[in-house]
Amino acid sequence: GAGVSQTPSNKVTEKGKYVELRCDPISGHTALYWYRQSLGQGPEFLIYFQGTGAADDSGLPNDRFFAVRPEGSVSTLKIQRTERGDSAVYLCASSLTDRENSPLHFGNGTRLTVT
Amino acid sequence: GQSLEQPSEVTAVEGAIVQINCTYQTSGFYGLSWYQQHDGGAPTFLSYNGLDGLEETGRFSSFLSRSDSYGYLLLQELQMKDSASYFCAAKGQAGTALIFGKGTTLSVSS
Numbered sequence: 001g002a003g004v005s006q007t008p009s010n011k012v013t014e015k016g017k018y019v020e021l022r023c024d025p026i027s028g029h030t031a032l033y034w035y036r037q038s039l040g041q042g043p044e045f046l047i048y049f050q051g052t053g054a055a056d057d058s059g060l061p062n063d064r065f066f067a068v069r070p071e072g073s074v075s076t077l078k079i080q081r082t083e084r085g086d087s088a089v090y091l092c093a094s095s096l097t098d099r100e101n102s103p104l105h106f107g108n109g110t111r112l113t114v115t
Numbered sequence: 116g117q118s119l120e121q122p123s124e125v126t127a128v129e130g131a132i133v134q135i136n137c138t139y140q141t142s143g144f145y146g147l148s149w150y151q152q153h154d155g156g157a158p159t160f161l162s163y164n165g166l167d168g169l170e171e172t173g174r175f176s177s178f179l180s181r182s183d184s185y186g187y188l189l190l191q192e193l194q195m196k197d198s199a200s201y202f203c204a205a206k207g208q209a210g211t212a213l214i215f216g217k218g219t220t221l222s223v224s225s
Binding site: 004033035040041042043044045048055056058059091093098100101103104105106107108109 | 145148156157158206210211214216218
């Protein structure tokens with residue numbers, strides 16, 4: 001079946017602009033996660049959803065970042081007033097449950113470049 | 116807070132065995148996972164250890180010692196295609212997400 005799909009694959013934006021990144025999880029997966037990854041680093045946790053609700057948003061760096069998952073499937077990560085430091089690969093993952101032994105399935109990411 | 120420490124780089128030759136260590140500090144602990152990521156690709160799940168001991172999946176094995184807050188990934192019969200980054204990850208508390216280490220870059224040469 002289809003894996004986790006993220007769009008766009010690449011996004012270049014100017015400093016100060018607003019961007020939306022979309023994630024389509026694997027069908028039937030109840031948990032959805034957003035991470036971001038800089039070169040040479042591990043995925044950095046941002047937020048995760050169990051169903052429609054944000055179960056843990058402790059990784060969001062500041063209030064410019066916001067994410068939604070209104071129907072418990074597709075999720076959108078929204079970044080306001082982008083800064084050059086926001087440049088990274090934004091990874092989305094889904095898992096069947098949010099249990100610790102439920103593997104995360106990652107998408108190929110959206111590479112965000114803020115100029 | 117939570118942190119996971121692993122070596123930044125490991126090199127080996129084809130056919131060899133390599134061990135990638137991971138030590139963790141978490142407020143709670145719900146098991147240790149390992150992920151592989153090739154250059155430009157997405158991380159993919161390799162293994163999960165919830166209990167102490169060794170888990171074997173083909174050429175890869177993973178070990179956990181909860182008393183030592185330590186685990187490792189063992190890769191046997193190395194192949195060129197095993198060249199990738201390997202991340203250990205742990206969940207510290209119920210209702211939280213996996214936290215990843217910074218990754219170990221494995222380079223396999225012929």
